[in-house]
Amino acid sequence: MAIDDRDIVLASNPLADGQLRLELSVPGVHCGGCIHKIESTLSQITNVTSARVNLSTKRLTVQYQNRDAPPAIGAALEKLGFDAHLSGPAEVKSNTAVRSMLKALAVAAFAAMNIMMLSVAVWAGADSDTRQLFHLISAFIAFPALVYSGRVFYLSAWKAVRHGTTNMDVPISIGLIITYAMSLYDTVTGGEHAYFDAATMLLFFLLIGRTLDYMMRERAHSAINGLQKLIPLGVDHIRQDNTVVHISTDQIEPGMLLQLAAGDRIPVNGIVESGRSDIDLSLVSGESEPVHVHRGSSLVSGALNLTGPFILRASAPASGSYLADMIRLMERAEQSRSGYTRLADRFAALYAPLVHLTALIAFGFWMFFTGDPHHALTIAVSVLIITCPCALALAVPMVQITAARRLFDAGILIKDGSALERLNEIGSVIFDKTGTLTSGELSLLNGNQIDEHEMLIAASLAAGSRHPYARSISAYWRKQSDTVLQVQEAAEVAGSGLEGCIDGHRYRLGRNEWASECATNQTTKSARGSVLTREGQIIAEFDFEDGLRPESLEVVHELRRHGLPLTILSGDAKENVSQVAAELGVDDYHWGMLPDEKLRAIETANFDGQKPLMVGDGINDAAALAAAHVSIAPASTTDVGRAAADIVLLKNSLIDILTAIRIAKASKKLIHQNMSFAVLYNLIAIPFAFLGYISPLYAAIAMSTSSIVVVMNAMRLNNSKAEKQTRVHA
Amino acid sequence: MTNSYLFLIPISLVLGGAGLAAFFWCLKTNQYEDLEGAAERILFDDPEKQDSL
Numbered sequence: 001m002a003i004d005d006r007d008i009v010l011a012s013n014p015l016a017d018g019q020l021r022l023e024l025s026v027p028g029v030h031c032g033g034c035i036h037k038i039e040s041t042l043s044q045i046t047n048v049t050s051a052r053v054n055l056s057t058k059r060l061t062v063q064y065q066n067r068d069a070p071p072a073i074g075a076a077l078e079k080l081g082f083d084a085h086l087s088g089p090a091e092v093k094s095n096t097a098v099r100s101m102l103k104a105l106a107v108a109a110f111a112a113m114n115i116m117m118l119s120v121a122v123w124a125g126a127d128s129d130t131r132q133l134f135h136l137i138s139a140f141i142a143f144p145a146l147v148y149s150g151r152v153f154y155l156s157a158w159k160a161v162r163h164g165t166t167n168m169d170v171p172i173s174i175g176l177i178i179t180y181a182m183s184l185y186d187t188v189t190g191g192e193h194a195y196f197d198a199a200t201m202l203l204f205f206l207l208i209g210r211t212l213d214y215m216m217r218e219r220a221h222s223a224i225n226g227l228q229k230l231i232p233l234g235v236d237h238i239r240q241d242n243t244v245v246h247i248s249t250d251q252i253e254p255g256m257l258l259q260l261a262a263g264d265r266i267p268v269n270g271i272v273e274s275g276r277s278d279i280d281l282s283l284v285s286g287e288s289e290p291v292h293v294h295r296g297s298s299l300v301s302g303a304l305n306l307t308g309p310f311i312l313r314a315s316a317p318a319s320g321s322y323l324a325d326m327i328r329l330m331e332r333a334e335q336s337r338s339g340y341t342r343l344a345d346r347f348a349a350l351y352a353p354l355v356h357l358t359a360l361i362a363f364g365f366w367m368f369f370t371g372d373p374h375h376a377l378t379i380a381v382s383v384l385i386i387t388c389p390c391a392l393a394l395a396v397p398m399v400q401i402t403a404a405r406r407l408f409d410a411g412i413l414i415k416d417g418s419a420l421e422r423l424n425e426i427g428s429v430i431f432d433k434t435g436t437l438t439s440g441e442l443s444l445l446n447g448n449q450i451d452e453h454e455m456l457i458a459a460s461l462a463a464g465s466r467h468p469y470a471r472s473i474s475a476y477w478r479k480q481s482d483t484v485l486q487v488q489e490a491a492e493v494a495g496s497g498l499e500g501c502i503d504g505h506r507y508r509l510g511r512n513e514w515a516s517e518c519a520t521n522q523t524t525k526s527a528r529g530s531v532l533t534r535e536g537q538i539i540a541e542f543d544f545e546d547g548l549r550p551e552s553l554e555v556v557h558e559l560r561r562h563g564l565p566l567t568i569l570s571g572d573a574k575e576n577v578s579q580v581a582a583e584l585g586v587d588d589y590h591w592g593m594l595p596d597e598k599l600r601a602i603e604t605a606n607f608d609g610q611k612p613l614m615v616g617d618g619i620n621d622a623a624a625l626a627a628a629h630v631s632i633a634p635a636s637t638t639d640v641g642r643a644a645a646d647i648v649l650l651k652n653s654l655i656d657i658l659t660a661i662r663i664a665k666a667s668k669k670l671i672h673q674n675m676s677f678a679v680l681y682n683l684i685a686i687p688f689a690f691l692g693y694i695s696p697l698y699a700a701i702a703m704s705t706s707s708i709v710v711v712m713n714a715m716r717l718n719n720s721k722a723e724k725q726t727r728v729h730a
Numbered sequence: 731m732t733n734s735y736l737f738l739i740p741i742s743l744v745l746g747g748a749g750l751a752a753f754f755w756c757l758k759t760n761q762y763e764d765l766e767g768a769a770e771r772i773l774f775d776d777p778e779k780q781d782s783l
Binding site for chain 1: 735739742743746747749750753754757762763764765766767770771773774
């Protein structure tokens with residue numbers, strides 16, 4: 001759908017100098033040629049002061065003057081062949097989080113490198129004066145890094161402690177602070193060992209993992225924002241004096257008259273004032289058949305107007321619409337989602353007390369045998385340093401980042417690392433039907449039973465109509481032939497069907513009552529579907545169904561092979577749901593479900609400890625998606641659904657559910673390997689530290705090697721995945 | 731020996747600090763916003779140049 005140029009002002013942000021800035025997502029840009037084409041074309045439009053494409057984020061920023069005559073950017077982009085989506089004015093955010101992480105990382109890198117340079121000299125055997133000088137300089141360099149870069153960890157640790165919990169950042173923060181304090185004390189008192197290098201290097205390594213984690217979330221966020229929005233930004237309002245103005249959706253008040261064209265989404269709940277049309281509810285309630293509306297019919301926001309223009313009287317403001325209700329339900333569901341503790345934090349809850357206890361025992365042991373508090377403290381600190389969970393803290397995020405990258409390349413978007421962990425735990429799978437298991441688009445069921453000539457006539461009438469029935473007839477015909485007949489006096493009667501003259505005969509394609517109105521003796525065979533009539537006589541009947549996605553059967557079969565119980569929850573009518581369930585062999589299916597009933601079903605499954613995976617796409621699924629243990633939505637879903645789901649399938653194929661599960665399994669294996677390695681390393685290192693054999697040099701070597709081993713192991717996910725994929729395609 | 735440290739270490743820190751400052755400046759001026767786009771843009775002619783031709 002092209003951008004309505006009247007929406008441009010509504011989506012723009014005013015700048016200080018009186019100009020306006022507009023951000024658009026243009027998913028189609030992929031090379032320098034696209035950049036050049038877009039920028040040079042747009043900057044020639046009057047009032048446009050600058051146009052800049054960001055190839056990495058596939059976004060276009062346009063600045064223009066004169067809000068009364070906004071430039072026709074949408075039309076220009078369409079002419080160039082680019083599909084563009086507007087972002088709302090509030091959505092434009094700078095990636096400040098990633099930026100501040102990068103700054104912290106740079107400071108830590110600077111400190112770690114300079115201190116390491118000095119430390120190498122000390123290890124090589126500097127005399128005591130030089131060593132003293134170098135330690136002092138190191139202390140000065142390390143201080144700003146520990147304060148500035150380390151605050152990421154202190155804040156997170158403090159937050160956890162204040163809430164009476166613990167996470168990986170608690171032992172990290174304690175380790176960092178004690179290491180620095182002890183080293184500073186030793187430097188001032190002229191001691192031999194200082195661990196400034198270990199502290200800054202630890203900080204540097206940990207920040208790498210943390211920054212990558214932020215970048216992954218940022219990318220997922222911008223990719224989701226780039227997809228199309230469900231609710232239009234603006235709508236045509238008919239004022240009392242019959243003039244039409246374009247207003248923002250937020251300005252709609254109950255009682256206002258709104259003019260909606262074919263192809264528009266319904267912005268707010270309302271009642272049809274005049275006109276007739278067919279409405280597609282598949283994203284709203286899961287009903288696959290289009291619904292006929294006329295004067296007096298009530299409509300909910302988010303539904304799609306298919307065939308005719310009509311006038312809607314708003315019955316609620318935007319904040320009181322069906323869509324807003326669904327968003328509120330979704331937010332409530334998110335809060336009720338059982339608190340999931342990430343694997344690393346669960347591990348830290350066991351690990352941190354153990355390490356701190358060991359350090360305390362070391363202190364007590366040496367205090368008891370030597371009576372020297374300084375010596376005992378040195379040993380205790382070296383135990384803390386050697387066990388400071390550098391490798392452990394990298395063990396999980398490195399694997400998850402590699403996994404997220406592999407998934408992204410495969411067209412699967414994952415919102416955060418914990419979704420992968422949760423995907424490994426699922427005990428059941430719950431599917432939505434319309435648009436998830438099925439394609440969400442009607443297709444012609446009985447095309448092969450219809451005579452070719454009648455098919456040609458039907459396809460000729462159907463060409464150019466938006467109605468799903470007409471479109472599926474056209475699609476069916478296009479597979480056989482490109483030719484269509486010339487139709488005279490072609491007309492689309494909204495809510496009824498299409499008519500026109502071919503070779504001197506009057507043909508109608510549409511609802512039975514309307515198309516065959518001249519011939520009353522005709523018996524209606526099928527309630528749904530449509531008929532083709534010549535001079536009122538039925539010559540062909542068409543049946544449609546919302547067919548299964550081609551991959552649904554394989555996915556369902558494969559999931560069942562994994563021993564996962566399957567359920568279908570649908571808002572559609574019983575006959576449609578039971579047919580799909582029978583085709584897929586799913587026994588547990590429910591029809592006619594309202595959004596809050598779906599939510600309750602998920603909550604029951606959560607409560608029973610099933611840890612359900614919810615796969616759904618509609619507005620009516622959003623709350624269920626948010627409540628489920630983990631949730632997946634195809635990219636064809638609504639923006640509400642995308643916001644609620646943990647994983648979005650950008651390629652829109654359910655097969656990717658299997659890919660996601662496979663990668664999650666592989667990453668789980670690697671995470672376990674990494675954690676076992678980190679623990680093993682600690683088991684070996686602790687006795688040495690306990691006995692006082694660890695010097696700063698050994699600490700630095702041990703820490704780097706263990707971190708490198710963990711990172712390298714995480715990278716193996718790339719290879720194992722690539723192999724598997726080639727095997728699948730072969 | 732210690733005398734040479736007195737200027738060698740400050741030099742190394744200043745050079746490193748300059749690198750750090752350069753990185754901060756790049757971040758601040760949005761030079762990391764579009765790495766892929768920057769690589770493609772070197773192929774374009776400058777618009778001013780095109781006009782003068």
